[in-house]
Amino acid sequence: MDTLQQILKSYYGYDTFRPMQEEIIRHILQGKDALVLMPTGGGKSICFQIPALMLNGTAVVVSPLISLMKDQVEALRANGIQAETINSGNDESKNRIIRERCLQGEVKLLYISPERLMTEIAWMSQGLKISLFAIDEAHCISQWGHDFRPEYTQLGILHDKFPTVPVIALTATADKITKTDIVERLRLQNPQLFIGSFDRPNISLDVKRGYSAKDKIRTIMSVIKRHSHESGIIYCLARKTTEKLAEKLRAYGVLVGIYHAGLSMEERDKVQEDFVNDRIHVIVATIAFGMGIDKSNVRFVIHYNLPKSIESFYQEIGRGGRDGLATETLLFYNVQDLITLRRFVDESGQKEINLEKLKRMQEYAEAQVCRRRILLNYFNETAERNCGNCDVCIAPPKHFDGTEHVQKALSAIMRTKEQIGFTLTAEILHGTYSGEVTAKGYQLLKTFGAGRDVPFRDWQDYLLQMLQMGFLEIAYNEDRHLKVTPLGKEVLYGRKRAELAVIEREDLRVKSHKERQYKLGKKEETNTEKAENKILFERLRELRKQIAEANHWPAYIVMSDKSLHALATERPTTLQAFGEIFGIGQHKRDAYGERFIAVIQEFTDTIEETALNMPINSESKATSVLCKNDTHR
Ligand code: ADP
Ligand code: ZN
Numbered sequence: 001m002d003t004l005q006q007i008l009k010s011y012y013g014y015d016t017f018r019p020m021q022e023e024i025i026r027h028i029l030q031g032k033d034a035l036v037l038m039p040t041g042g043g044k045s046i047c048f049q050i051p052a053l054m055l056n057g058t059a060v061v062v063s064p065l066i067s068l069m070k071d072q073v074e075a076l077r078a079n080g081i082q083a084e085t086i087n088s089g090n091d092e093s094k095n096r097i098i099r100e101r102c103l104q105g106e107v108k109l110l111y112i113s114p115e116r117l118m119t120e121i122a123w124m125s126q127g128l129k130i131s132l133f134a135i136d137e138a139h140c141i142s143q144w145g146h147d148f149r150p151e152y153t154q155l156g157i158l159h160d161k162f163p164t165v166p167v168i169a170l171t172a173t174a175d176k177i178t179k180t181d182i183v184e185r186l187r188l189q190n191p192q193l194f195i196g197s198f199d200r201p202n203i204s205l206d207v208k209r210g211y212s213a214k215d216k217i218r219t220i221m222s223v224i225k226r227h228s229h230e231s232g233i234i235y236c237l238a239r240k241t242t243e244k245l246a247e248k249l250r251a252y253g254v255l256v257g258i259y260h261a262g263l264s265m266e267e268r269d270k271v272q273e274d275f276v277n278d279r280i281h282v283i284v285a286t287i288a289f290g291m292g293i294d295k296s297n298v299r300f301v302i303h304y305n306l307p308k309s310i311e312s313f314y315q316e317i318g319r320g321g322r323d324g325l326a327t328e329t330l331l332f333y334n335v336q337d338l339i340t341l342r343r344f345v346d347e348s349g350q351k352e353i354n355l356e357k358l359k360r361m362q363e364y365a366e367a368q369v370c371r372r373r374i375l376l377n378y379f380n381e382t383a384e385r386n387c388g389n390c391d392v393c394i395a396p397p398k399h400f401d402g403t404e405h406v407q408k409a410l411s412a413i414m415r416t417k418e419q420i421g422f423t424l425t426a427e428i429l430h431g432t433y434s435g436e437v438t439a440k441g442y443q444l445l446k447t448f449g450a451g452r453d454v455p456f457r458d459w460q461d462y463l464l465q466m467l468q469m470g471f472l473e474i475a476y477n478e479d480r481h482l483k484v485t486p487l488g489k490e491v492l493y494g495r496k497r498a499e500l501a502v503i504e505r506e507d508l509r510v511k512s513h514k515e516r517q518y519k520l521g522k523k524e525e526t527n528t529e530k531a532e533n534k535i536l537f538e539r540l541r542e543l544r545k546q547i548a549e550a551n552h553w554p555a556y557i558v559m560s561d562k563s564l565h566a567l568a569t570e571r572p573t574t575l576q577a578f579g580e581i582f583g584i585g586q587h588k589r590d591a592y593g594e595r596f597i598a599v600i601q602e603f604t605d606t607i608e609e610t611a612l613n614m615p616i617n618s619e620s621k622a623t624s625v626l627c628k629n630d631t632h633r
Contacts, residue, residue, distance in 0.1 A: 003054075004017075004022060004025060004026075004050065005017075007050055007053060007054070008046070008050065009585070010585055010586045011050075011053065011079050011080065011081060011585045011586070011587070012046065012079060012583070012585050013563070013579075013581065013582060013583045013584040013585040013588065013589075014582065014583065015582070017046075018042070018043045018196075019196060019197055020036075020038070020047075020194055020196045020197075021043055021046055021047055023194065024036055024047040024168075024194050025046075025047055025050050025051055027192055027194075028047070028048065028051040028132060028166055028168055029051050029054060029055070031164070031166050032166055032189075032190070032191075032192065033166055033167050033168065033188040033189050033190065033191040033192075034166075034168045034169070034188075034191055034192050034193075034194060035138070035168075035169045035170075035179065035182060035183060035188065035191050035192075035193050035194070036168060036169065036170045036171075036194045036196070037170075037171060037172070037174055037179075037193070037194065037195045037196065038170070038172060038194075038195075038196035039172050039196065039197075039198045039200060039314070039318050040172045040315055040318030040319060040322070041200065041296075041318055041319075041321065041322035042172070042196050042197075042198075042200075043196075044136075044170045044172075045072060045136075047168070047170070048061065048132060048134035048168050048170070049076065049081070049109065051131070051132060052108050052109050052131055052132060052134075053081065053108055055131035055132065056105075056129060056131060057105070057128070057129030057130055057131040058102050058105075058107050058108065058109070058110050058128060058129065058130060058131060059108065059109045059110070059130070059131045059132045059133075059134060060110050060112060060117070060124070060130055060132075060133050060134070061109055061110065061111045061112070061133075061134045061136060062112060062113070062114050062117055062133065062134070062135045062136060062152075062155065063111055063112075063113065063136045063137065064113065064114070064136075064137050064140050064147070064149055064152075065113075066085075066087050066088075066089055066113070067269075067272065067293065068136070068137075068293075068294065069085045069087060069111040069112075069113070070085065071276075071293070071294040071554075071557075072111060072294065073085050073109075073111055074553050074554075074557050075294070075557050076109060078551075078553065078557045078558060078587070078588065079585050079587050079588065080585070080586065080587025080588075080591075081108055081109065081587075082106060082107050082108045082109075083107065083108060083109040083110070083111065084098045084101065084102070084107050084109075084110055084111070085110070085111040085112065086098055086099070086110065086111075086112050086116060086120060087111075087112065087113055087116060088113075088116065098110070099120075099123060102128055103123075103127050103128060105129065113151070114149065114151040114152050114154065114155055115151040115154075117155075118151075118154055121157075121161065125161050125162070130162060130165050131165070132165060132166045132167070132168060133158055133162070133165060133166070133167045133168070134168045134170065135152075135155060135167065135168065135169045135170065135186060136170050136171075137170075137171060138152075138169035138170055138171040138174075138182045138186070139171040139172075139173050139174050139178050139182065140152045141153060141155065141181060141182055141185050141186065142174075142177065142178040142181035142182065142185075143181075144175075144177045144178055144181065152185075153185055155185070155186055156185050156186060156187050158186070159186070159187045159188075159189065160187075167186055167188055169182050169183075169186055169188065169191075172315060172318065173311055173315055175311075179193070197381060198314070198375070198376060198379040198381055199372070199376060199381070199383070200317075200318065200321065201372075201387065201389060202321045202324055202325060202326055202327055203317055203318075203320055203321050203327045203328075203329055203389075204326070204327065204328050204329060204389045204390065205317075205329055205331075205371045205372060205375075205387075205389065205390035205391065206328070206329065206330045206331065206390065206391040207330075207331045207332075207333055207364075207365050207367075207371070207391060208330065208331070208332050208333070209333050209334065209365070209366075209461060209464060210333075210334050210335075210457060210460050210461035210464055211332050211334065212457055215457075216304065216332055217245075217248055219330070220234065220249070220302060220304075221249075221252060223300050223302065223328060223330065224249070224252075224254055224281075224282060224300075226328075227299045227300055227328075229281065230281065230297070230299040230300075231275065231278065231281055231282070231295065231297060231298050231299060232281065232282050232283075232298060232299055232300035232301065232302065232320075233282070233283050233285060233298060233300075233301050233302070233316075233319060233320070234282060234283070234284045234285070234301075234302040234303075234304055235285055235286070235287060235301070235302070235303050235304060235305070235307070235316055236284060236285070236286060236304040236305055237286070237304075237305035237306075237337065237340060237341075238286070238305075239260045239261075239262050239286060241304060241305070242258045242259070242260055242284045242285060242286060243258060245284050245304060246258045246284045249282060249284070254281065254282055255279070255280045255281045255282065256280060256281070256282040256283070256284060257271040257274055257275060257280040257282075257283050257284070258271065258283070258284050258285065259271050259272070259283055259284070259285040259286070260285060260286040261286065271283065272293060275293070275295065276293060276295050276554045277548075277554050277555070278545075278554075278555055284304075287307070287312060287316070293319070294322070295319075295322075295554065295556060296322040296323040296556045296560055296561075297322075297323055297325070297556050297560065297561040298319055298320040298321065298322070298327070299320065299321070299325075299327055299328065300320060300327060300328040300329065300330070301316060301317045301319060301320040301327070301328075301329045301330075302329070302330045302331075302332075303316070303317075303329075303330070303331040303332060304332055305332065305337045305340075306331070306332075306333050306334075306337040306338060306341060306361060306362070306365060307331075307361060308341055308344065308345075308354070308357065308358060308361065309354075309357035309358065309360070309361055310357070310360050310361050310364060310375065310378050311357070313331070313361060313364070314375060314378075314379075317329045323556075323560045323561055323562045324562060325561060325562055325565075331365060333365040333366075334460070334464070335422050335460070335463075335464050335467070335474075336422075338358075338362060338474075339474070339476075339480055341358055342355075342358065342474075342476055345358055346476070360378065364378075366468045367392065368392060368396075368397050368501070369386075369392060370383075370386040370387050370390055370392055370393050371387075371390040371391070371392055372386075372387035372389070372390055373386065373387070395504065397501040397502070398501070398502040399499040399500065399501055399502065400499070400500060400502055401497060401498075401499060402462065402465075402498050402499060402500030403491060403497045403498050405451065405454070405462050405498075405500060406462075406466055406471055406488075406491045406492070406498040406500070407491060407492055407494075408429060408447060408450045408451050409425060409429060409451075409459070409462065409463060409466060410466075410471065410472070410484050410488050410489075410491065410492040411447050411450075411492060412425055412428045412429055412445065412447035412448075412450065413425055413472070413482050413483075413484055414484060414492070415445050415446065415447055416428075416440075416442065416445070418475075418481055418482065418483050418484065419481055420442075420481060420482060421474075421479070421480050421481055421482060422460060422463055422464075422482065423460075424436055424437065424442070425459075425463060425482060426456055426459040426460045426463060427442075427456070428442050428445060428447060428448050428449075429447065429449075429450060429451040429454070429459050430449070430451060430452060430454065430455070430456045430459055431448055431449025431450075431451075431452045432456060458503050461503050462500055462503075463482075465500050465501060466488070466498075469487075469498065470485055470487050470488075471484070471485060471487055471488035471491060471498065472484060472485065472488055473485055535603070536568045536571070536599075536600065536603045537564060537565065537568040539599050539603060540564050540567055540568055540596060540599060540600075541555075541564060543595060543596060543599050544558050544559050544564065547592060547595070558588075558592070559583065559584070559588065559592075560583050562582055562583060563581055563582055563583035563584060566581045566582045566583075567581055567596060567600065571600045571603075571604060572597065572600065573597055573600060573601055573604070574597070575589060575590075575593045575594070575597070578593045578596065578597055579593070
């Protein structure tokens with residue numbers, strides 16, 4: 001094993017580097033600048049943390065949020081690495097001690113906000129040996145990005161003040177302009193650009209089109225039930241929606257919190273802390289949520305509404321599954337969202353760019369090909385194979401000759417002189433005597449009820465498909481009425497036929513989730529194994545919780561879910577075997593090994609005892625706690 005790998009193993013408990021990490025580390029060790037682009041959860045931190053451990057002096061890490069800094073410092077300390085943060089939340093005497101320790105060479109990583117760095121720079125340039133500067137969330141430097149922080153622009157002076165110290169900029173989101181901005185404003189010297197893969201194969205992708213509020217709740221509840229005691233995030237477009245949705249979930253007994261820009265800072269911090277520490281399981285949030293958290297075990301991310309761009313969408317789903325374990329994502333898409341977002345675009349300063357972004361998002365939601373390929377293509381990565389972990393791959397859409405449906409719909413629209421929107425069209429087709437229908441006398445139209453046999457919500461879906469296929473257009477400037485396009489007229493007058501996608505209403509999700517686990521290489525567990533793993537897993541989880549509370553850390557800082565699962569499966573009973581477990585470095589082994597081993601030992605003793613006391617040939621349930629490994633031990 002070479003030195004880099006040894007460090008990875010002994011501090012972090014990981015066996016292999018992820019793609020690019022090693023290359024980046026070697027580059028930094030040569031004292032060169034770099035711009036690192038990797039998706040959220042891709043493993044950027046290790047790229048500067050390992051050089052920081054290997055080089056003399058202190059690495060100064062610039063980060064935009066106190067909560068992010070706190071999280072990283074805790075995670076480092078939990079691995080036995082000397083890390084500190086100087087920020088406005090500390091009292092001055094604490095900051096003084098930290099400065100002193102830095103000067104003594106006792107701190108390997110110092111986390112600091114950009115504005116604070118400017119005021120600390122004097123003593124640093126006098127006596128501190130700085131190994132490197134890492135600028136996290138570097139896109140904050142660009143006013144083209146969505147998180148522009150004016151304080152970041154001052155960071156350009158670092159290279160003037162410390163010409164020999166390498167500067168590494170890291171971000172998950174950077175388009176071309178942002179990339180150029182980062183390089184220019186930080187005055188990076190011949191930086192090498194490292195672009196990691198944006199693929200996150202453990203995150204499943206799923207889009208549900210045209211669901212009503214009721215359908216959405218039902219589907220969300222089935223996701224939550226599948227992940228009881230686990231964490232998830234639900235993103236909504238509007239504050240009001242977050243409140244309403246949270247109320248409904250609460251009524252079902254879900255431990256849920258809301259997060260949006262209308263809440264006070266304290267309220268937001270509290271919700272975030274409760275989520276990080278597993279006191280609440282589900283967060284219903286507007287897009288404002290997530291930047292400040294590094295929680296690695298978020299098991300599902302749901303978009304209640306269509307996001308405004310693929311960048312935001314990808315960043316938000318990227319907050320799930322950072323630990324690499326299977327994670328579900330689900331996007332609800334309906335035409336109302338499209339109309340709302342379109343209005344935002346029209347009101348926004350950069351209409352053209354934003355419209356293009358929305359269009360790409362819409363294309364993703366409407367796609368009939370592997371969704372991951374679309375995402376990766378968007379980030380300029382070509383994927384050669386279908387992923388097998390998105391709804392299109394799992395259940396490819398089926399089609400039928402929908403010419404008659406299309407003709408009925410277009411004819412209804414024409415007969416109103418193209419003066420109706422989506423809902424009214426569906427009402428006319430289905431034959432619904434709504435207030436608006438009767439007020440306008442549409443019940444007298446020849447097409448009223450022409451599609452009575454098709455459920456109302458299916459009509460909404462078919463109309464959306466007709467929009468996607470270009471038979472219809474929304475006139476945004478005319479009260480969003482529907483207009484029949486020339487292509488639509490071809491179908492209407494029988495010169496062309498039209499295919500529509502079959503609407504699958506029965507909930508495929510339970511089955512498909514199993515299929516996914518299978519496709520991701522996880523063997524189907526037998527009931528016996530599952531039952532017995534679960535008991536041990538829960539005991540280990542309880543111990544993790546106790547340790548976390550004693551240290552005032554979130555549970556995942558003590559140990560990731562992935563490590564807990566590995567412990568429950570491998571059941572190490574010696575310190576050495578414990579240290580071999582994924583995610584357990586020397587420090588964690590020495591700090592908690594004995595306690596975890598005691599729990600495992602107690603568990604294995606109990607099942608052995610149960611086995612010994614079993615009457616021979618008994619069919620009693622107690623045998624089911626035994627699994628093959630135990631009988632041979
Ligand atoms: P980013 O900053 O890119 O969003 P992080 O640096 O927080 O991502 O890493 C995400 C997760 O992946 C962390 O839990 C981290 O410990 C883990 N990780 C990073 N590198 C590896 C690796 N080589 N093997 C296993 N896990 C890793
Ligand atoms: Zn796919």
